[in-house]
Amino acid sequence: MTDDLIATAGEYVAGLMSPEEQEAFERRIATDGEARRAVADWRTRLLALDETATQLTPSEGLWPAIEAAVGAARPEPAAEPGWFARIWQDVSALRLATLAGAAAALVMAVLLVAQPFGAGGARPAVVAVLNAPNTGEAGAIVEAFADGRIRVVPLRAIPVPEGRVLQVWTLWDRQVGPRSVGLMERAQARDYATSGMPRPANQQLYEITLEPAGGSPTGRPTGPILYVGRGATPL
């Protein structure tokens, strides 16, 4: 491990990076196992400092508030309008992403009306714009069809290092957990045939992570999220 990586990972863990530096370094983490280990190493080494904090008894309302926030994320995604907003707040610095995503979704909706995708002009049940968690830049469009077909269209070059693969996931129910849609060896538009999933719903989560070649060994996302977004029913 180079001195530069050790110092840079330390700066990252200490929260010293500007948003731009942080974004660049998180991209590096996404594709560089050594950088990921350097970060984990600092977190482990410096944990003792967190343990020196004075314990502050939570006020009585805290657990009920957590339970309410968490509980709201549990039911059917479509039934909970507040969920969408909270998810976005959830990931840091995503305020702009929501706007960018909404704008991109609008563009897509217009494109879809002008030029329907799919065989026989079938329209997707759900369209999602996937954005980078840190910059909010749009990285891919997902169109999910009622028959289980899912089309993923990257909007920009996504670097895939040797020995790694992009993996597309969807989550419609926390109880079930994220399900793999399929692998993408390199960034290019692809159609996936899926089965055993419910009809795509409004607010359904889609994401692309970077995984070891062959796909996540655990059947759940293990790598960093490169792009994530929620589906919306096209007008």
Next chain:
Amino acid sequence: MVAVSVDLKDALARCAGGDKAALRMIYDSECASMIGVAARIVKRRELAEEVVQEVFVKIWRNAHRYDPGLGPAKAWIYAIVRNQAINTLRSGRREDLVDEVPEDAGSAVEAYAAAERLPDGNALRRCLEGLEARRRTSLLMAYVDGFSHGEIAGRLGLPLGTVKAWIRRSLLALRECMG
């Protein structure tokens, strides 16, 4: 306070499976410390609780992302706490705080106390003590108080470049000392 011994790794795995009781176990075990860590950064008790509330939502949603191969669950959890606290400050609420925290208030800087509270014989403590005092303080002001380079430079009356260079060198010295 009753010490609750919880296997956090196991609790995260159960959270990933949708077991809310496991989230409550993490809360019972860690919440008071988490508020303490957040409060050192945001400097305000009620804001610290807001931060911790968001952290628990993140833990719940992201528990399946925790990779035991990359260190203890506790380190993963507290990284989320500090990250959320710093983001809360930098997303526009910091301006409110400047008025409330006098710039010269020594009590507003938690870095000193944190180092002193590390257990005797702790490798991190020993190695921090090996650093020149102001360099040690610079590093701790970043990690413990969540200060930016500029804030540290301002508080210590040092050029920005000096603080940046000191912290990088201190990190390398720390790492070498801890082995």
